[in-house]
Amino acid sequence: MKIVLYLHMHQPWRLARFRYLDLGSGRSYFDVERNLAIFRGIADRCYIPTLDRLIRSARERSEFRVSLSITGTFLEQARLAAPEVLDRVRELYRTGQVALVAETYYHSLAFLLPPPELHEEVEMHRAMLHSEFGANPKVLRMTELAYSDDLARFAESERFHGMLAEGWEGALQGEPATMRYCAAPAPTVMLLLRHYPLSDDVGFRFSSTGWSEYPLTAEKYADWIASTPGELVGLFMDFETFGEHHSARTGILDFLSALPDKVAQHPHLGWATVDEAIQGVPRGPLSVPYTMSWADQNRDLGAWLGNDLQRSAFEAAKKVGLVARRANDPAILTDWRKLLTSDHFYYMYVGGHGADQGVHEYFSSYDSPYDAYANYMNALTDLRRRALERLGVPILK
Amino acid sequence: MVGWEWPPHHTGGLGVHCYELAKELTRLGHRITFLTPFTGPFTPVEGVTIRYPGSPEGGKPSEFPPAYWAGNVPGSPFWNATDGYNTWVANLSDLGNVDVIHVHDWFGTEGGNGLAHRMGRPLVMTVHSTEYDRSLGNPWGHILDREQRGIDAATRVIAVSRHLRQQLIDRYHADPGRIRVIYNAVRPSDRLANIDPHRRVVLFVGRLAAMKGVDTFLRAAARVVPVFPDVLFVIAGEGSEYSRLLHLTAALGIGDRVMFLGRVSEEEREILLSGASVFVLPSVVEPFGIAALEAMAAGVPTIVSKTSGVAEISQGIFHVDFWDVEEFASRIAELLEYPTLSRAMGEQGQWEALREGWSERARETVSVYLEAMNVAGRR
Numbered sequence: 001m002k003i004v005l006y007l008h009m010h011q012p013w014r015l016a017r018f019r020y021l022d023l024g025s026g027r028s029y030f031d032v033e034r035n036l037a038i039f040r041g042i043a044d045r046c047y048i049p050t051l052d053r054l055i056r057s058a059r060e061r062s063e064f065r066v067s068l069s070i071t072g073t074f075l076e077q078a079r080l081a082a083p084e085v086l087d088r089v090r091e092l093y094r095t096g097q098v099a100l101v102a103e104t105y106y107h108s109l110a111f112l113l114p115p116p117e118l119h120e121e122v123e124m125h126r127a128m129l130h131s132e133f134g135a136n137p138k139v140l141r142m143t144e145l146a147y148s149d150d151l152a153r154f155a156e157s158e159r160f161h162g163m164l165a166e167g168w169e170g171a172l173q174g175e176p177a178t179m180r181y182c183a184a185p186a187p188t189v190m191l192l193l194r195h196y197p198l199s200d201d202v203g204f205r206f207s208s209t210g211w212s213e214y215p216l217t218a219e220k221y222a223d224w225i226a227s228t229p230g231e232l233v234g235l236f237m238d239f240e241t242f243g244e245h246h247s248a249r250t251g252i253l254d255f256l257s258a259l260p261d262k263v264a265q266h267p268h269l270g271w272a273t274v275d276e277a278i279q280g281v282p283r284g285p286l287s288v289p290y291t292m293s294w295a296d297q298n299r300d301l302g303a304w305l306g307n308d309l310q311r312s313a314f315e316a317a318k319k320v321g322l323v324a325r326r327a328n329d330p331a332i333l334t335d336w337r338k339l340l341t342s343d344h345f346y347y348m349y350v351g352g353h354g355a356d357q358g359v360h361e362y363f364s365s366y367d368s369p370y371d372a373y374a375n376y377m378n379a380l381t382d383l384r385r386r387a388l389e390r391l392g393v394p395i396l397k
Numbered sequence: 398m399v400g401w402e403w404p405p406h407h408t409g410g411l412g413v414h415c416y417e418l419a420k421e422l423t424r425l426g427h428r429i430t431f432l433t434p435f436t437g438p439f440t441p442v443e444g445v446t447i448r449y450p451g452s453p454e455g456g457k458p459s460e461f462p463p464a465y466w467a468g469n470v471p472g473s474p475f476w477n478a479t480d481g482y483n484t485w486v487a488n489l490s491d492l493g494n495v496d497v498i499h500v501h502d503w504f505g506t507e508g509g510n511g512l513a514h515r516m517g518r519p520l521v522m523t524v525h526s527t528e529y530d531r532s533l534g535n536p537w538g539h540i541l542d543r544e545q546r547g548i549d550a551a552t553r554v555i556a557v558s559r560h561l562r563q564q565l566i567d568r569y570h571a572d573p574g575r576i577r578v579i580y581n582a583v584r585p586s587d588r589l590a591n592i593d594p595h596r597r598v599v600l601f602v603g604r605l606a607a608m609k610g611v612d613t614f615l616r617a618a619a620r621v622v623p624v625f626p627d628v629l630f631v632i633a634g635e636g637s638e639y640s641r642l643l644h645l646t647a648a649l650g651i652g653d654r655v656m657f658l659g660r661v662s663e664e665e666r667e668i669l670l671s672g673a674s675v676f677v678l679p680s681v682v683e684p685f686g687i688a689a690l691e692a693m694a695a696g697v698p699t700i701v702s703k704t705s706g707v708a709e710i711s712q713g714i715f716h717v718d719f720w721d722v723e724e725f726a727s728r729i730a731e732l733l734e735y736p737t738l739s740r741a742m743g744e745q746g747q748w749e750a751l752r753e754g755w756s757e758r759a760r761e762t763v764s765v766y767l768e769a770m771n772v773a774g775r776r
Binding site: 019020021022307308309312350367368369370371373374377378381 | 620624712713715716723724726727728730731734735737738740741742745
């Protein structure tokens with residue numbers, strides 16, 4: 001049984017307050033200073049201490065493996081706010097015990113946009129991983145672990161050998177999540193699945209004092225993994241689980257440090273990167289005709305495109321894309337792509353019920369989803385005008 | 398209930414508050430005697446007896462002038478008129494079996510307190526706004542005294558928002574343990590179904606008083622008007638600031654895009670709300686802001702100043718710093734520009750405004766009455 005520990009590193013370019021009356025002012029949509037300040041804070045609390053611990057684990061235990069995905073917007077901010085974070089990623093990568101995972105550069109929902117946007121963003125990301133880390137990723141993940149048969153076909157056409165997906169019962173139809181599968185429409189693409197109960201034990205429940213298993217020790221967790229049947233156990237989570245979502249005070253960092261030793265006490269357990277885990281014979285083909293994600297109770301795209309505000313904003317972004325691409329101006333295209341980052345749509349989620357609402361509020365940088373929408377639409381409207389101006393089209397409004 | 402105005406004639410939210418609250422209290426089985434200095438006409442409510450100086454049901458014929466607005470009577474300055482009212486209240490007899498004396502704002506605090514003392518009953522005071530707010534920091538000492546004495550004398554004080562509660566503690570040194578917060582509410586209207594979401598009216602409803610921030614409304618209008626040529630800014634209300642605001646409108650060069658309607662009837666207000674695209678309450682200080690709640694109930698996307706009490710109970714409205722003209726203008730423009738936003742906020746605001754009504758407020762009020770009676774040693 002191999003443990004596939006995969007951690008996702010992402011920061012969006014959050015918007016500044018861009019008022020309707022700022023349209024045409026030439027002001028930047030993005031509050032660079034605020035984003036970098038947020039990044040520096042998280043770097044101190046999470047990225048640096050966690051990377052240090054992962055490096056130590058890799059050095060001390062040659063069998064330890066970890067896989068990382070790093071978005072382009074994360075990398076841009078890291079360069080400006082905390083380059084020492086990237087130094088540590090490089091150091092970790094040099095141990096040879098690490099795989100890097102490909103995705104869209106802008107952490108976008110580009111797979112819902114007309115081609116060639118998805119292809120271009122994945123290519124941009126692939127180029128970035130190569131130039132920054134010398135990496136050639138074999139496995140692809142989509143934003144929020146989105147997966148479908150169509151995306152598997154895309155991965156195949158882009159010469160990837162594997163994809164990550166949620167190990168959701170609805171898609172597995174009685175099959176275990178702890179096995180390697182191949183994509184039904186693209187059998188050269190192996191699927192690695194997230195074991196969501198074990199992943200969420202750490203990601204969501206670790207610091208919850210009301211949880212019957214609280215406190216979760218590395219020893220107990222290793223025992224749980226050891227008693228799980230199957231070949232692979234996918235522990236996929238946000239990198240910020242360690243030190244940010246759960247602060248260091250909760251003991252999460254010590255938990256992470258202690259885990260490799262506790263795992264080593266079970267002779268049948270081992271570690272694998274995603275690149276290693278896709279090697280081997282699949283249990284069989286898996287078909288997912290709809291888009292599945294790792295978010296919320298429904299595992300769909302409802303958190304990003306579930307309400308009118310979100311759909312309207314995304315449709316508007318899609319339309320602006322037509323002129324933004326044609327304007328042939330790198331600044332316009334880059335701003336548009338930064339606006340595609342899924343976080344912007346997440347902030348427009350209107351909830352009010354159930355367990356997911358708290359998660360949404362935790363991640364939002366706005367007073368309300370209405371605030372998020374208005375601000376986003378202002379930036380997008382301004383971008384559209386810039387593109388039209390560039391194209392020499394008279395602006396009606 | 399020692400009050401001031403009672404519908405159909407009222408200049409502020411106080412009259413509506415007393416009317417709706419009394420109506421729901423009667424539904425809960427309570428009977429109300431409502432005292433007012435005005436002679437009517439009054440909208441009748443079963444179970445509510447309205448008495449005023451010189452009213453036929455009892456009380457001695459009073460020297461209090463039988464005019465709607467006491468301040469208009471020659472030789473009768475405002476405070477002399479309220480003194481007359483308070484004297485009448487304090488000396489009222491044949492009120493029957495009274496459990497609680499409930500006084501609203503400062504107008505009748507002296508009389509209410511006198512009556513409570515004489516009858517040996519607890520005094521409850523609802524504070525809707527304070528003199529500091531109404532005067533924008535230049536309070537009349539005479540009114541402050543009345544407020545202070547009421548707050549000191551009342552067994553329980555009801556504030557219409559947490560913001561106001563804090564002010565009572567900070568400025569009036571009120572005992573926090575005696576203050577309870579009960580929000581205002583709004584009654585759903587039959588006309589809500591007839592809303593045309595596409596008419597482009599930006600609406601303000603309220604008294605034209607300095608604390609209402611109508612200046613900000615007009616200055617924001619001047620920023621929006623050039624961008625949205627089809628929008629009309631409508632101001633419904635009357636007050637001492639009227640002529641100054643009219644001059645400001647002219648100075649801003651937006652006279653053709655602003656309509657001053659003066660005071661509007663309930664019905665007119667409902668029609669206005671049903672056609673409005675945006676409602677703005679830019680008050681400098683607003684202990685509660687029932688006008689915003691009414692707009693929300695009508696499904697009109699609403700913008701309020703952060704200092705409004707109503708901001709405490711709503712996520713589905715925009716909150717803006719009262720001084721930030723650019724932000725008010727931008728918020729108005731965003732609601733005019735993005736129909737999806739306007740619809741979503743209208744629905745959310747409506748849900749928030751209507752989820753609790755006057756009956757909940759009346760129940761909360763009764764529990765304050767019971768507390769007051771317990772403290773006073775009588776049940």
